[in-house]
Amino acid sequence: MLGFGLVEALLGRRSRRFFMGAEIPDGVFAYKSKHAPLPLSELEKLLVVTACAGNTGWHNMIYRAQRYAPHLSNYAAAAGGRTFPSAAGFHTSTTFFTDDTGVYVLNNRDAPAAADRKADGALELERVLEAMQGQVTKLQDGRLKLPAEVPFVEAHNTWVTNQPGTLLVIPVADLAQHVLLALCYMLQNGLVLYDDMHKRAIPGIAQFGELVDVHNVWPITFVEQLSLAEVTAEMATSCYAGALMLQAMGLGGWMYDGIDPFSVLGASGVAGVEGLGFRYDTDERWPYPNPTGLAGVMEGFCPPHYPTMRAAVDAVCERKFGAGGPFNKETPGPWLQNAKVRGAAQVHDEAFRECVALQAQYVYDTFGKFPGTVPSMFICTYLQAHHLDLDFYDKFYQPRAYLHTHAHHMAQWHPATPS
Numbered sequence: 001m002l003g004f005g006l007v008e009a010l011l012g013r014r015s016r017r018f019f020m021g022a023e024i025p026d027g028v029f030a031y032k033s034k035h036a037p038l039p040l041s042e043l044e045k046l047l048v049v050t051a052c053a054g055n056t057g058w059h060n061m062i063y064r065a066q067r068y069a070p071h072l073s074n075y076a077a078a079a080g081g082r083t084f085p086s087a088a089g090f091h092t093s094t095t096f097f098t099d100d101t102g103v104y105v106l107n108n109r110d111a112p113a114a115a116d117r118k119a120d121g122a123l124e125l126e127r128v129l130e131a132m133q134g135q136v137t138k139l140q141d142g143r144l145k146l147p148a149e150v151p152f153v154e155a156h157n158t159w160v161t162n163q164p165g166t167l168l169v170i171p172v173a174d175l176a177q178h179v180l181l182a183l184c185y186m187l188q189n190g191l192v193l194y195d196d197m198h199k200r201a202i203p204g205i206a207q208f209g210e211l212v213d214v215h216n217v218w219p220i221t222f223v224e225q226l227s228l229a230e231v232t233a234e235m236a237t238s239c240y241a242g243a244l245m246l247q248a249m250g251l252g253g254w255m256y257d258g259i260d261p262f263s264v265l266g267a268s269g270v271a272g273v274e275g276l277g278f279r280y281d282t283d284e285r286w287p288y289p290n291p292t293g294l295a296g297v298m299e300g301f302c303p304p305h306y307p308t309m310r311a312a313v314d315a316v317c318e319r320k321f322g323a324g325g326p327f328n329k330e331t332p333g334p335w336l337q338n339a340k341v342r343g344a345a346q347v348h349d350e351a352f353r354e355c356v357a358l359q360a361q362y363v364y365d366t367f368g369k370f371p372g373t374v375p376s377m378f379i380c381t382y383l384q385a386h387h388l389d390l391d392f393y394d395k396f397y398q399p400r401a402y403l404h405t406h407a408h409h410m411a412q413w414h415p416a417t418p419s
Contacts, residue, residue, distance in 0.1 A: 004248035015254030037165025051245030074345035173231035250409030252388035
């Protein structure tokens, strides 16, 4: 695995869906596996999840913007980096995963560097795995409560999604927090919201005329749709990193979005389809339910998890400037003068926080939720990993339908298991 090349992973990446224990009952690919389902080993599971969301040390931050130079850009919300990028270092997503043994969450969104880099800049995979293993919490026994049937799973995925023996990785984005961070970013760069749905300025925004040009605006729908696109990219690249790792390990699987996100979060409203168990609200003004968080695990930066949007703004600022935050002088880092670098950013003062809170509270009061036009919690992309049934590919495909890592996976990773 460690010697597998990046180019080989890129060119060899394919969606390989047919796993040990699978069955396609009809059609041109009708086939029933002769093998029993084979779950991923603990090591295999850790490696896949690490590829999707492991901590890779301190991130390098964004250095300069002319508007507020010489201060350091203060957009980021996490000091640590992960295997995937996040817009402006916001890092609002959290990774969940499920297999035959249970449902788990990886609590490393605000984790410090998993390990120190060696003299050549490399990280030791064993150290990263060890750190990540200590940040995993089991939430439920057994697989995610999500029937593999329509409407919870799209019709073409019912035979393969979340089946025995498979691992399903589920990145979840706190879109409420992401939009709050976007409002901070906007204000830092001289912008405020405009309500394009109701064709009006945010009431009371004029009082901040000395802080910002209140006529320099971005529409609510644009900001929220841009934020939705940004978190989607964050989650998709997380899954793509995992998909590349599957090639190196010789595992089957693929990244996709063919599962109903509201059912996964727990907002289907159907008994027995509790998913991750997030709380949610409904309103006649909204076209879909609005999940807001899982108590004590991943709580959205919005009511009811915070009493007001001002309280949510303060929580965002604590994440940025408080203990362990990217702009706290005491937080370690990769620089020769860490305290000097981390202390070079402007701290959001009272006027700044009030301006952000005014806009956020207006959105919540006007639309009944925050954000107003997109969900508070969002899922788009998943990664599934499983053991390939090579017999299926040998029967239906020309040679070279899978990589040498797939061909030799059982011998190398499961030598005691009959093939």
